[in-house]
Amino acid sequence: MGGKVTCTLGEVKNRADFIVYWGGNPAECHPRHFTKYTLMQKSKFLPRGRKDRTVVMVDIRETKSVKAADIFLQVRPGKDFELMTILRAMVKDQEVSDEQIAETGLTREQLTDLIARMKGARFGVMFFGMGLSMTRGKHMNSAALLTLAAEMNAFTKFVAMPMRGHGNVTGADVIMRWQTGYPFGISFNRGYPRYNPGEFSTVDVLVRGDTDCAFIIGADPGATMPQPAIDHLAKIPTIVLDPHVTHTSRLARVHITTAPAGIAAPGTGYRMDEIPMPLRPALESPYPSDEEVVRRIKEAIAAKPDWMGQQPQMLLSQI
């Protein structure tokens, strides 16, 4: 079992009368999210806007977002997965012991009330943030929440959606998928895409020292990655395309200043629900766009003599 049951943000705006935020803090991380998409919007189906919606916040601590919620459920740190498993069981009227519930930091009354509200909703949505997907058991947590939402469809309409990080992470993910089949953590070193997060993810490759050159666009790993990865970046020829001076650009061998996307360079940004938005530049920049720089580098490489030699066109099956 697995998968993902989701929708575009407009569906949430138009229909969601029951909204859960699990491990997310939109008030601080996605400042326009509440007003633009979820809480404050009125619609044909929810004419009184906020009054027609119930908002639940599940988190390990009382964030700024909690003030916007009707119900706050403070889960014990590291117990998200257990709580979701208990909810999945209780939704299906399966037995759950008091001890199991107590371990999550919540009471049976709270969970019974939550499930009654979930089943009573016409259209429920669960947003899950970094607090859930980036902590202990990250993949398991997201999968459990997606499964809970899928299973809720036996009772009523329910969807789930990740709250993605900054920049155009979603866009990179979408394009990598159509070109290679995989979202990230891809190796091309055999001439075709292979996927293994944990082995081919940037941080793993850098920490192992497996790369002899780095080309970085629109990211600042020098600010966030573990020290061994940063040390390796400083050791090898690192090329950075960025409108600004960053931690990474400081340690790079080459920094090409580019026009900021969406401000002075056109393009496409993908929203967290994977809807593409055109970026229309408001300003002109003396610098080229990332796309222009990459295209010129690509053309220069293509003009070099064939260095790949004879390779088979296709592997009928991978080993």
Next chain:
Amino acid sequence: MLRIIGGTVYDPANGINGQVKDLFIDGGKLVASAAEGRTIDATGMVIFPGGVDVHTHVAGGSINFARAMTPEDHRRTQAFIRSQTRRSGIGGMAPTTFATGYLYAGMGWTTVNEAAVPVLSARHTHEELADIPIVDKSCLVLMANNEIMLDLLEEGEYERAKQIVAWHIWAAKAYGVKAVNPGGVAAWKWGKNASQLTDPIEGYATLTPGSIVTHLARIVAELGIPHPLHLHCNNLGVPGNISTTLETVKHLDGARAHLAHLQYHAYGGDDWDTMKSEAAQLADYFNSHPNLTTDAGAVLFGDTVTISADGPWQHLLYKLTGRKWGNLDVENETGCGIVPYTYRPSNLVNAVQWATGLELLLLIDDPWRVFLSTDHPNGACFWRYPEIIQLLMSADFRKECMAPLPTAIKNRITLPEIDREYTLYEIATIISAGPARALGLHHKGNLGEGMDADIVIYNREDDIARMFGHPRYVIKGGEIVIEEGDIRETPDGREYLVKPFYEPDTEEFLRPRFEDRYCMSFENYPVEMERIERSQIQACASPDSSDSPQ
């Protein structure tokens, strides 16, 4: 310039049935003669116009969602290795974009129609289409669950609804209109479905799926769109849905329509235990109604991933299989569901589906109106088309394949009684000339002078699946793209669009309704023309003539 001499030509658009004929190419078109250039000696070989896929899912949010859900398939399937002229990629159930172009061209298909595009994510679809090399492309915009249009139809505002449809076609930079489960996807937004054509749709007082079909078919005809309404009927995949299908086509009121993946709409019985094929009954009706064309939506046994804008059906499939389920509802317009699936010969339902697709192809007597498709990737992946050609051309091979089916299949299918075998001329019709004509792409699927030089040259072989799976040469727009099994050139294909007329005040009428429902600015909604790479706008028939050109 290029000359192809001595080949045996099958060109149904010009009534040429296996004549030895020389072909000359100049400037990407077929011409009367060419004085110089490379000469291909095609003596003893079989020549077809390039294949045209009238219904496939190769680009956009849904297939990309399917790619995300099937990493385990990518890892075991065929991989394309990069070269100086070729990009790398992955084949399998949901191939990557570059691989999609190589795989289609590799078996001689040169034009594909992506059958389901929401306006809201059309920008994404076009970005993917631009990354599919070699083949020419078009796409259809999803309209039958667009709530702004449904509201207008409910209010009796037919003319306005028509303007809105025209506006959306252009906004999506689409080539035509697709209707999926009319009203049913809108109802699914509340977890409901629309299964009765004459019952009001969830959320509406009087509007029914039947009236959406009637109006939309008329709108498409009146706008003069080259391809008629592309219709995915209600109750897809459900036992006993033959009655829905027959009722749906009656709601067309004689208007032209293309019925998508008919196999999924041709079942009798009351439930999964009693399900049987009603292909014979449906083919019978179809044969006497020349306003209809269809594609088979045939099923082959094996693994695939099913994707459909039909959210309710996908939820049912998920409940039946207990496998992964992806669902994406798109505000105001449509939705989509994704479920990996394995069709097994030992499974009675799957066996009936397999037979039903073949029965439709064999019992519909006019090859100009029934086309080869698997509703890729739903019934099977497109790169398995040669297997279906073999099933159609050899009754003995069909018998062999029927042997392992469950004995309970007796009396549920008519395939064992059918001994028709397709000729090469008929195959050329259902894979190329017919779908090209149904799409209104008159310069495709046609080896006459002045037409696009999209040509396939096969070695004549006894192994039919091998012959059609491995053409000797494939020529796209006059360029040799495949030679002896190797990809030689990877030119970029064109994208076909239409620009139907709409009243100038349509935009101002639409704006407040749009702003009410969506959460992006109205200006950001339509796809800008500059974003379509190598676009080509095809003419619509004049609004006066209600019949589109044949």
